[in-house]
Amino acid sequence: MTDMTEGWTGLPMAHYKAWRRVFNEMFTAHELSRAAACPLCGKGTLYRAFALQGPEIHRRLDGELYRGHGQVWEWCDNCRTFDHTGHTLVPDWARPHTVPPETGSRDPSAVIPLLPGFGDATTPADGE
Numbered sequence: 001m002t003d004m005t006e007g008w009t010g011l012p013m014a015h016y017k018a019w020r021r022v023f024n025e026m027f028t029a030h031e032l033s034r035a036a037a038c039p040l041c042g043k044g045t046l047y048r049a050f051a052l053q054g055p056e057i058h059r060r061l062d063g064e065l066y067r068g069h070g071q072v073w074e075w076c077d078n079c080r081t082f083d084h085t086g087h088t089l090v091p092d093w094a095r096p097h098t099v100p101p102e103t104g105s106r107d108p109s110a111v112i113p114l115l116p117g118f119g120d121a122t123t124p125a126d127g128e
């Protein structure tokens with residue numbers, strides 16, 4: 001039995017630059033896990049999920065279209081390293097998830113159950 005709330009480790013500062021480089025370079029990648037390797041463990045098991053907070057504003061900033069303000073979780077499903085930002089801009093391409101505000105969870109255990117097909121092989125291929 002797997003407890004989703006156990007075993008998460010916040011991103012160590014020593015790996016911050018490498019982590020940011022991977023996620024920033026893959027800024028518009030929907031399927032990170034197939035495009036990039038985790039800077040900590042080297043596995044291609046990186047994920048990212050957004051949640052919107054407040055209204056959709058659809059504003060362009062530095063050439064990128066943003067959907068609104070929200071939170072972002074980034075994590076590696078293999079070594080269970082994660083990073084969380086509570087105030088960020090949600091890109092327009094993202095399909096943000098609705099996270100119950102009372103969760104207050106910084107690790108991705110609150111968003112993982114919301115991802116369609118996460119952890120199984122039946123994820124539908126919708127679009128590119």
Ligand SMILES: [Zn+2]
Pocket residue numbers: 038039040041042043076077078079080081
């Ligand atoms: Zn990893």
